[in-house]
Amino acid sequence: MTQQIFPESPNSATSQALSHLDSAGQAQMVDVSAKESTIRQAIAVGQVRMRPETLAAIQAGNAPKGDVVSTARLAGIMAAKQTAQLIPLCHPLPLHKVEVWLTPDDDLPGYQIRAEVKTKAETGVEMEALTAVSITALTLYDMAKALEKSMQIESIRLLSKTGGKSGNYQAEATDAS
Numbered sequence: 001m002t003q004q005i006f007p008e009s010p011n012s013a014t015s016q017a018l019s020h021l022d023s024a025g026q027a028q029m030v031d032v033s034a035k036e037s038t039i040r041q042a043i044a045v046g047q048v049r050m051r052p053e054t055l056a057a058i059q060a061g062n063a064p065k066g067d068v069v070s071t072a073r074l075a076g077i078m079a080a081k082q083t084a085q086l087i088p089l090c091h092p093l094p095l096h097k098v099e100v101w102l103t104p105d106d107d108l109p110g111y112q113i114r115a116e117v118k119t120k121a122e123t124g125v126e127m128e129a130l131t132a133v134s135i136t137a138l139t140l141y142d143m144a145k146a147l148e149k150s151m152q153i154e155s156i157r158l159l160s161k162t163g164g165k166s167g168n169y170q171a172e173a174t175d176a177s
Contacts, residue, residue, distance in 0.1 A: 029089050035122040040163035041097075042117050044129035046156035048137050049110040054148040058111075059104055068143040069102050069111075076100035076136030080117050080128040087131070093121045095128060100136050110151070113137055114159075124164050130156060 058068045065071075077098045084092035097118035102111045115132035117125040137153040144151065161169045 027089060029091065030123075032091060032122040035165065037120055037122050038163045039118070039120050040124045040161070041119075042124060042126040042129035042161040043159040044115050044126070044133045044157065045159050046113045046133040046137050047105070047108060047110055047154050048113070048140050049108050049152040049154055050144070050148055051150075052106070052109045054144060054151065055104060055106070055109045055111075057147050058144055063144050064146040065143045068140055071143055072136045072139040073100045073102055075139035076113070076115055076132040079135030080115065080125075080132040083128045083131045087127055090127050091121075091123050093119050093123070093125060093128065095119050095125070098128070098132060100132055102136065102140070111140060113140075124161055126158050126161050130158060 057063060061067065077100055079086075080098045081095055084090045095117060097116065099116045101114045103114070104110075105112050113133050113136050115129045115136065117128040117132060119125050119128075133156050134153075137156065141151050141153060157171060158169070159171050
């Protein structure tokens with residue numbers, strides 16, 4: 001059974017208000033050519049929860065695949081640069097800054113991940129920051145899965161964004177940030 005996403009006609013107010021849909025209700029890449037190129041920045045966060053002994057082994061450099069943290073950090077940076085290749089309607093953007101941090105957290109236990117992405121373009125970099133965190137977490141899992149397969153990737157979310165027509169965004173404060 002096929003689920004109908006928009007029960008109204010394709011020209012209804014619902015589909016007209018959604019910028020990623022054309023007049024026939026089909027997905028489209030938004031035309032941003034008329035938008036002003038401005039400085040835009042996004043910060044995303046997430047975490048990987050693991051057993052204390054897994055965290056200790058990673059910190060001691062005793063993971064079978066090598067340097068878990070450096071490899072995961074580099075994977076996150078590379079992933080941000082490939083976001084438009086991974087997510088169909090994302091625009092390819094000239095990224096001017098991509099930074100990824102992995103911070104060990106004994107209270108979790110595990111790693112807190114934070115990515116900051118910056119550009120000067122016609123559209124924002126939220127997806128690039130979220131992609132960086134996601135791939136960093138997945139790479140950390142891949143590099144350490146021989147130590148523990150029960151690790152959990154959690155709480156990936158946009159923390160903040162600046163610039164653009166929609167203005168600034170700051171997530172509500174939580175225990176995870």
